[in-house]
Amino acid sequence: MTNSGLPRDAGPDGARVVAMLRTLAELTSDEAGAQRVAWTGVWQRARAFLREQLQGLPVTVRTDAAGNQWARLPGGDGGVVIIGSHLDSVPDGGWLDGAYGVMCAVEVLRCLAARGRLPCAVALVEWADEEGARFGHSLFGSSAVAGTLNVAEVRELADAGGLRLGDVVAEHGVHLDRLDEGRHEIHGARAYLEAHIEQGPVLEREGLPISAVSGTVGVERHRVIFRGQTAHSGATPMDMRRDTFLAAAATALAVRDSAVRHQGVGTVGAARLRPGIVTAVAGETAILVDQRHPDAGALEAMLKEAQRASEEAASAEGCAVSWEPVFRTRPQPFAGELMGVVRDVCAELTGQERVLPSWALHDATPMAGAVPTAMLFTSSTRGISHAREEDTPEEHLRLGVEAFYRTVCRVIAVD
Numbered sequence: 001m002t003n004s005g006l007p008r009d010a011g012p013d014g015a016r017v018v019a020m021l022r023t024l025a026e027l028t029s030d031e032a033g034a035q036r037v038a039w040t041g042v043w044q045r046a047r048a049f050l051r052e053q054l055q056g057l058p059v060t061v062r063t064d065a066a067g068n069q070w071a072r073l074p075g076g077d078g079g080v081v082i083i084g085s086h087l088d089s090v091p092d093g094g095w096l097d098g099a100y101g102v103m104c105a106v107e108v109l110r111c112l113a114a115r116g117r118l119p120c121a122v123a124l125v126e127w128a129d130e131e132g133a134r135f136g137h138s139l140f141g142s143s144a145v146a147g148t149l150n151v152a153e154v155r156e157l158a159d160a161g162g163l164r165l166g167d168v169v170a171e172h173g174v175h176l177d178r179l180d181e182g183r184h185e186i187h188g189a190r191a192y193l194e195a196h197i198e199q200g201p202v203l204e205r206e207g208l209p210i211s212a213v214s215g216t217v218g219v220e221r222h223r224v225i226f227r228g229q230t231a232h233s234g235a236t237p238m239d240m241r242r243d244t245f246l247a248a249a250a251t252a253l254a255v256r257d258s259a260v261r262h263q264g265v266g267t268v269g270a271a272r273l274r275p276g277i278v279t280a281v282a283g284e285t286a287i288l289v290d291q292r293h294p295d296a297g298a299l300e301a302m303l304k305e306a307q308r309a310s311e312e313a314a315s316a317e318g319c320a321v322s323w324e325p326v327f328r329t330r331p332q333p334f335a336g337e338l339m340g341v342v343r344d345v346c347a348e349l350t351g352q353e354r355v356l357p358s359w360a361l362h363d364a365t366p367m368a369g370a371v372p373t374a375m376l377f378t379s380s381t382r383g384i385s386h387a388r389e390e391d392t393p394e395e396h397l398r399l400g401v402e403a404f405y406r407t408v409c410r411v412i413a414v415d
């Protein structure tokens, strides 16, 4: 017996988690990678696989108003500890992004269920549409539950085929007018804990299998539109052009330089030229700028520098420029005490105390604004994610399962 009065158990079976992940990958991937895009049949197949894994456990499984799947293991009146991640993927995605955290949570539930009545309830959550791959809006289910989803903004979003988000999610039983009902799911929540692959190269570079996460970085995402004059590529002398693409290209270089200077990241991942033909100077160019930094002040400086550079570049080319926010989120630190639990558990297992910021957003980002939240990372081979090549050494995956289980036990005090 332990000091909580519950029997000790054999602990989690990391090999079982890896086996579940491999089966899920077989069921939901093709030769190009994982195809579990949210609100598709393949995603539904993945969700059904999760329900199969939960069969036989003393849990209640249900779907909330925002389309998130929950499996609740009852316990004493000490509130609820929530564990989970997402099953949806980007098109041609990897086998671990999101799915790893969900399958870790399944294994933790299985171990806890075997220990008898717990001092508090534990709920597994599988968040709907974390990636935003189909409609461009990330963190749908988790931000709905956290109360930060802008319903008016998502209602009109359409996929590449012109189908509207509101209509598509309705086919999956999610009604935008009732999303608010999802908010009561986190009533009485003591903690939200998520395991995830790093999706970057830091742990591998430092020779570490796992680590705690300090929080997620702030993001500034803007559409920048340059307006000049469309003109004939042959007949317009060089000194008479108002070439919007040149102004956009100079801005892209400034975004890169500013990120390097502040040790953040900055990306121009999309550009659209009008008319976009070889025989015309582009009279309009729109680019999408994504800037990220763990420090709010540094992020603001990066944004200001990029804006100033775009104005200088526009004026040098005789163009006008305007900035429209597409998505912004502040740096979201995780709960200090919970992060300390993850850090201590990782130190026990690896001998090293390492805490990384997450440069990718996660369901833990909106959750951290509503519930004390912490995350655990496992390494990513070559730092590659959102790609078929995404991988993690199996022993790191198994160590992550052990670390996640120990963390959950400590948080619900059944250590």
Ligand SMILES: [Zn+2]
Residues within 6 Å of the ligand: 086, 097, 098, 130, 196, 362
């Ligand atoms: Zn993910």
